[in-house]
Amino acid sequence: MKINIFYRKKGIDKHSIEKVYNSLIPYFEDYNTSIIELPYKSKGIIKRILNIIYAGVNQSQINHISGDIHYCNLLMCRKKTMLTIHDVYPIIRTSGLKRFLLKLLWFDLPIKKSYQIITISEFSKSEILKKINVSSEKIKVIYNCISPIYLFDKLTFNESKPNILHIGTKENKNLNSLLEAVKGLNINLLLVGLLNDSQIQLLQTYNTSYQNFHNVSDIELYKLYKQCDIVSFVSTYEGFGLPIIEAQAIGRPVITSNLASMPEIAGDGALLVNPLSIKEIKNGILSLINNPELRETLILKGLQNIKRFEAHKIAQQYIKLYKEISNSKK
Structure with missing residues (x-):
């Protein structure tokens, strides 16, 4: 054959x-x-x-x-x-x-x-x-x-200034809503993908701490997952949502959308929010920052979920x- x-x-x-x-x-x-x-x-x-x-x-x-x-x-x-x-x-x-x-x-x-x-x-x-x-x-x-390179990596959560990894900058990735949601929060964003002028303007206007990466290799992306405390994937539309299961495999709490394919892929191992509501995204991020029990529960359920993939x-x-x-x- x-x-x-x-x-x-x-x-x-x-x-x-x-x-x-x-x-x-x-x-x-x-x-x-x-x-x-x-x-x-x-x-x-x-x-x-x-x-x-x-x-x-x-x-x-x-x-x-x-x-x-x-x-x-x-x-x-x-x-x-x-x-x-x-x-x-x-x-x-x-x-x-x-x-x-x-x-x-x-x-x-x-x-x-x-x-x-x-x-x-x-x-x-x-x-x-x-x-x-x-x-x-x-x-x-x-x-x-899921790629076999994505292995569990235990992390001590940075409660003072957590790193939030967000992958993708196109319109459906909903980065602008995330930027609105984390405005004023003491966090650092790890943003993967080319930023447009309006996104850069928002980051500067809100004085948001961030690092930007693009054209990253699989190994480089894996290192960013290991570096982060939370993974944000609050897209408005996805056919699958690979970052959800990659984050779960490494052992990071995930906040993702309650729309499209994302609930199907995330299972019980992610915090689901309405991506069209900035308030819900913000409250979800705050819940993950302030509630260690919630983070641990989502991580354990995520590790079970990835067995399907x-x-x-x-x-x-x-x-x-x-x-x-x-x-x-x-």
Whole structure:
């Protein structure tokens, strides 16, 4: 069984998808598995057409599009191809002609050209079914796995000035609301991702202590998790929410949203708040700072929760599916 897993071209602060599949590859060692990285970033018509041709030329017995580059399966054999769709946020945040083209080229046509669709949460499956004309039977939920580098690391909580790690600076990551919520609190923010001018302005206006990191490696991100006292992931929309389980694995209390996929992924191991309420975010942060019993309870429940996402368990689900596609006569 020959398996080709297709990755997008490497880019700054874009490696969460690759992180997941890199953790699974060692479990595919009994099979002939290759990583095929597209030669061009998904910008402009010409480069996307070249990516489609490159992917078509490099197709194999089983072709797995790992996400984000859905369109690259358009020249592939349908019965040999599976596509992972992480979320439908791109067509939620756009409108008009751009939305029409995005939906057609990233979702409608690639879904028709795929034997099987994988998505990463029950929430994302429900969103796909709402937005796209596709049969529920064609979509299978396989959760993201957690990287084996994320090991428990006990920390003495910094009660005087806790470090709060927040990953992501795009609109759905809800950083501006977090900045409003921690205004005036004696904390230090560890912010991962490129800050825009308005975010920098808020940090300066509120005189908030912070450090900013971007284009960090997996090891560097792991060190930031170890350094922090609390992980904030109060997004307004996520298809999964990998930082939730990474924080749980290391043993850090997590505050996350009660919307979208986040309750499904966090289980009982995180403090859930309404991300649209600055007051709730602030009260949640204060509860984690001032209540050591709550922190300990969430940490213990988080360590139980991450067992669902162990790489060897997720890999077995993929191997079963690869075999089904390999044996299919459709």
